[in-house]
Each structure stands twice: as structure tokens, then as C-alpha cells.
Amino acid sequence: MHFSHIFKSRINVLSVAFALFLAFFSLNAAAQALPDTTVKAENHTKIVAEEAKEKKFDITAYILHHIADSHGFHMWGEGENSVSISLPIILWTDNGLVTFMSGDFHHDSEGKHVVEKNGQRFVNHHEKIYYASATANEHGEFVEVGAKHKVANLAPLDFSITKNVFTLIFSGVILVILFVNVARSYAKRKGKSPKGFQSLIEPVILFIRDDIAIPNLGAKHEAYMPYLLTIFFFIWFNNILGMVPFFPGGANLTGNINLTFVLAVLTYIITTVKANKHYWKHIFWMPGVPVPMKIFLAPLEFLGTLTKPVALMIRLFANITAGHILVLALLCLIFVFKSIFIAPVSVVFVVFISMIELLVGFIQAFIFTVLTALFIGLAVQEHGEH
Amino acid sequence: MVVGSIAAVGAGLAAVGAGIGIGKIGGSALESVARQPEAASKIQTMMLIAAAFVEAVALFAVVVSFLGNNPTA
Numbered sequence: 294m295h296f297s298h299i300f301k302s303r304i305n306v307l308s309v310a311f312a313l314f315l316a317f318f319s320l321n322a323a324a325q326a327l328p329d330t331t332v333k334a335e336n337h338t339k340i341v342a343e344e345a346k347e348k349k350f351d352i353t354a355y356i357l358h359h360i361a362d363s364h365g366f367h368m369w370g371e372g373e374n375s376v377s378i379s380l381p382i383i384l385w386t387d388n389g390l391v392t393f394m395s396g397d398f399h400h401d402s403e404g405k406h407v408v409e410k411n412g413q414r415f416v417n418h419h420e421k422i423y424y425a426s427a428t429a430n431e432h433g434e435f436v437e438v439g440a441k442h443k444v445a446n447l448a449p450l451d452f453s454i455t456k457n458v459f460t461l462i463f464s465g466v467i468l469v470i471l472f473v474n475v476a477r478s479y480a481k482r483k484g485k486s487p488k489g490f491q492s493l494i495e496p497v498i499l500f501i502r503d504d505i506a507i508p509n510l511g512a513k514h515e516a517y518m519p520y521l522l523t524i525f526f527f528i529w530f531n532n533i534l535g536m537v538p539f540f541p542g543g544a545n546l547t548g549n550i551n552l553t554f555v556l557a558v559l560t561y562i563i564t565t566v567k568a569n570k571h572y573w574k575h576i577f578w579m580p581g582v583p584v585p586m587k588i589f590l591a592p593l594e595f596l597g598t599l600t601k602p603v604a605l606m607i608r609l610f611a612n613i614t615a616g617h618i619l620v621l622a623l624l625c626l627i628f629v630f631k632s633i634f635i636a637p638v639s640v641v642f643v644v645f646i647s648m649i650e651l652l653v654g655f656i657q658a659f660i661f662t663v664l665t666a667l668f669i670g671l672a673v674q675e676h677g678e679h
Numbered sequence: 680m681v682v683g684s685i686a687a688v689g690a691g692l693a694a695v696g697a698g699i700g701i702g703k704i705g706g707s708a709l710e711s712v713a714r715q716p717e718a719a720s721k722i723q724t725m726m727l728i729a730a731a732f733v734e735a736v737a738l739f740a741v742v743v744s745f746l747g748n749n750p751t752a
Contacts, residue, residue: 604735611738612731656731663728 350628356621360545360614362457363402363420364395368540375400378540380459384422385450386413395453404434415449423448457552460544464531472526501525505663509670517669520563524556525662532613532654536647547657548613550606557602560665565598568672601668605661612657616650686744693740700733 366378379396388411395417397408404418407425414425416435423446425435432438437445454462471490478491487495506514506521534542546552574580576594579587623646626639708726712719 607739607742608735611742612735615738615741652727653731656727660728660731660735 350625352622352625352629355625356618359621360548360617361420362455362544362549364398364417364422364453364455365400366456366459366540366543373400380454380456382422383452383454384415385452386411386424387449388413391415391449403432404436405429407435416446418444418446420455421448422451422453456544457546457549460531460534460542460546461552463541464527464534464546468526468530497526498522501662505659505666509663509666511670511674513673514666517563517666520559521662521666524559524665525658528556528609528661529655529658532658533651535613535617536650536654545614545617547609548617550610553606553610556609556661557606560605560668561598561602563665564601564668564672567669569675571675572672601664605664609657609661612653616646616653619646620650689744690741693737693744696740697733697737700736701730704729704733 364382365380368376368378370376377396377400379394382393382395382397384391391410391413393408393410398406398417402417402420404416404423404425406416408415414435415422416425418434418436421444423436423444426437426446429435430438439445471494475491475494478488482488482491486492501521502514502518505525506518510517528547531547535545535547537543576598577591579590579594582590620643623639623642627633627636704726708722711722715722
């Protein structure tokens with residue numbers, strides 16, 4: 294067991310990071326919610342009446358709530374009695390920067406609990422922060438809900454560390470720690486056999502180089518390897534982290550269209566910047582066709598360059614979101630049938646789908662990387678190769 | 680009484696398309712593995728990739744159905 298010291302040091306680093314995290318984001322239990330019930334007391338009767346009406350289990354709302362981003366890590370429990378990890382809320386308001394912890398909302402996301410900071414009042418309405426209205430409406434919400442459920446209140450600019458932002462930072466830090474370690478051991482053990490985590494990751498790196506980069510990029514693959522490796526491991530790690538149902542995981546990061554949008558834009562920028570003149574010639578002045586056709590093809594070909602990253606963006610988003618929806622929908626069967634006997638069936642299905650999702654997580658990371666390599670390859674290849 | 684929306688019909692149609700696509704891929708992969716058993720692992724990888732592409736198209740449709748199925752509208 295001469296690897297033991299490596300594992301020990303890594304576990305130490307992780308536990309220190311975790312302890313720091315807990316110190317920074319205070320664990321916010323329900324006991325805190327006792328004082329300042331003045332506002333709530335007025336609305337309490339209304340809320341109770343409303344809750345009685347909403348007894349019927351709403352699957353769509355439940356699922357959409359779970360795959361959406363939120364201002365806090367929900368751990369367990371319902372409503373007021375739930376336990377969650379607060380995350381900082383950072384707002385740029387009319388009077389400058391305002392920060393507080395999401396625990397100040399006391400697990401409220403219906404706009405019923407007002408937080409006062411710097412003389413301004415805020416409410417959390419479906420995980421969006423708004424300036425609170427002076428008085429509550431008939432549902433006890435401090436927002437003006439107009440036609441089509443549009444909220445009329447103004448909203449400050451929200452730079453909060455939400456669940457997704459936290460997961461983004463967390464996975465970034467973990468990946469940097471792991472891969473800096475691997476890179477260091479490559480430098481230290483040059484020419485020797487890989488060791489520890491390095492031997493786990495080496496086949497994957499070689500797989501990306503030999504099966505993705507070289508077939509698509511040829512001799513130029515060296516320059517693009519860092520980008521391909523980064524997006525592959527980032528997407529794969531976050532796909533798997535999304536399947537972990539409890540605290541550090543659970544955020545639907547790669548199923549968030551903003552994140553996949555950024556990844557697709559990065560690919561688009563690299564493709565566009567690195568493209569050679571043959572690539573542009575094939576787009577704006579297609580060789581080998583008559584002139585009217587050239588003019589007709591130019592806008593189509595230009596649109597083609599834009600649809601490629603859009604397809605990349607939607608493919609990853611839709612696959613991961615659909616996987617999460619499927620798992621949650623199968624779990625919801627228990628509550629739809631209101632029977633404990635349906636639970637074993639449901640759980641077996643969920644385990645089965647989760648296994649498939651682990652596979653899909655890998656395949657989607659792989660496909661994103663393959664298509665990125667392909668698009669870059671199309672843009673940089675020399676004329677006459679095709 | 681039947682409760683639902685056109686979006687659900689759209690999602691169902693997308694599932695039909697994906698079913699045909701994945702069925703064809705799986706069938707062809709089985710045929711080629713039966714013909715050339717030694718290439719099974721390569722064929723399997725390519726089959727999975729092609730299936731993922733087909734699935735992605737179906738999921739585009741599901742997303743569009745979701746957007747269309749806007750309960751607030």
C-alpha cells in the first residue's frame with residue numbers, strides 16, 4: 294500500500310476545503326425562523342387556506358422546481374421545517390451593492406418573506422429577487438403579479454452565488470486540484486509508469502487524443518488538446534456530479550442552458566478565430582458553383598456556422614435536463630398513485646435510468662468534444678485534404 | 680375527460696421518430712455484428728454515438744414541446 298500517502302493527502306485537502314466551505318456558508322436550521330413573525334402572522338391564515346387548496350400533488354411544478362437553479366442547497370424537509378445550506382445573495386441595487394445570506398428568506402421562495410437591507414426591501418419570488426411591494430397581495434406575496442403570472446416589481450441585478458454558481462466553482466476547484474496533481478506527477482515521473490490517480494486518468498486522456506483529436510485535427514491536434522480535455526472532463530464531471538442526489542452534487546449544472554451556451558460560444562469563438570481563408574472562402578464564395586448560386590449560398594453557409602454551436606448547446610442541455618426529468622418523474626409515480634406498493638417498482642426504474650444517465654453523461658461529454666474537434670478541424674484543415 | 684395539451688402530442692411524435700431511428704441503428708448494428716463478430720466493440724461504440732445523435736434530435740423536440748407547454752400563457 295505505498296499509494297496510501299497520496300490518498301491520505303488528497304482526503305486531507307478535500308476535508309479542509311469542505312470545512313472551510315461549511316464555515317463560510319453557515320448551515321441554517323429551522324430553529325432560526327422563530328423571531329420576526331410579525332409580517333408572517335398577518336398572512337398566516339391566508340397561507341393556511343391556500344395550502345389546503347394546493348393539496349393535490351403537482352408533478353410539473355415539483356420537477357421544474359428541482360431542475361431549476363436556486364438560492365440555496367436544499368437538504369431535507371418541507372417548507373418552514375426544511376434544512377438547507379444558505380448561499381450568499383449579491384445584489385447590485387439602485388443604492389449600490391447589497392449582500393446577505395439566502396437563509397434570511399427563511400426558505401421562502403413565494404415572495405412572502407421580506408428581507409430589509411440598506412433601507413431596501415427584497416423578496417424571493419420563485420428564486421428571483423425583486424424589490425418588495427409596500428403591502429402584500431391577496432396571496433400574502435409582496436409582489437405585484439399581473440396577467441400571465443408576470444411579476445410587475447422591479448428587480449435588482451442579481452450576481453448571487455446560486456446553487457449552479459457554487460457547483461461551477463466547486464467542480465472547477467476539484468478539477469484544478471486533480472489535474473494539477475496529475476500534471477505534476479507527469480513532470481516528476483517522466484518516462485516512468487503512471488501512478489495513483491494518474492493511471493486512472495491516462496487512458497481517458499489517450500482516448501481523447503487518439504480517438505477524438507488526431508482523426509479530426511490531424512497534425513494540428515497538439516494546440517487544441519488543452520481545450521478538448523478541459524471541456525471533456527468539465528462536462529463529464531458535472532454530468533456525474535448532477536446525478537449525485539445530495540449536497541455537493543444535485544445541481545443541474547450541465548442541464549442549464551446558460552452554461553451550455555457559454556461552452557458552445559467558446560467553441561464558436563475558437564472555430565471562428567482559428568479558421569483559415571479556405572474556410573471563409575467556402576462560406577462566402579463557394580468555389581465550383583455559378584455566381585448566382587454563390588450569392589445564394591453565402592447567407593445559408595453563414596447561418597450554418599451559427600447553427601452548429603446552437604445544436605451543441607441544445608443537445609447537451611436537453612439530454613441532461615431530460616435525464617433529470619425522467620428520474621424525478623419516475624420518483625413522482627409514488628406520490629401520484631399514493632401507494633407504498635408502487636415504491637419498489639419506482640425505485641428499481643430510477644436506479645435503472647440513473648445507470649443509463651451515467652452512460653449518457655459520458656456519451657454527451659464525448660459527443661460535445663468530438664463535435665468541437667470536428668468543427669475546429671473543418672475550420673483549420675488545409676485545402677485539398679477533402 | 681382527457682386532460683393534456685398539444686405539446687404532449689408533440690413529445691409523443693418525437694418519441695416515434697426517435698424510436699424508428701434508434702431501432703434502425705440497433706438493427707443494423709446487430710446485423711453487422713452477426714456478420715463480423717470480431718468488430719463488435721467498434722460497432723457498439725459507433726452505434727452508441729449514432730443513437731445519441733438520434734436521441735438528441737428527439738430531445739430538441741421535447742424541449743420545444745416544453746416551451747410550447749407554457750402553463751402561464
